[in-house]
Amino acid sequence: MMSTQNTKTIVSTVECYDAWSNTYDSDGNILQLLDNVAFEEIAQPLLNSINRDSTKQICCELGCGTGRNTTKILHTGWSIVSIKNK
Known part of the structure; x- marks a missing residue:
């Protein structure tokens, strides 16, 4: 009988996120799809509904992660x- 040994490496949360961030936005993660739907159905209509007569709309995004939603918000004109x- 052949035995396989699994090696475990313990890394900090920051190291894990840093390693995952390179592929997080492009690896087929189902959370990306859910995030896109939520942005299109909730965030974008909300941003579009806020007073456009104002000369400047500024959004403060807390916990921006890889910046996926940051670019989406910029494309709405904010x-x-x-x-x-970190």
């Missing part, structure tokens, strides 16, 4: 301040 705490 200025944005994104904060990521």
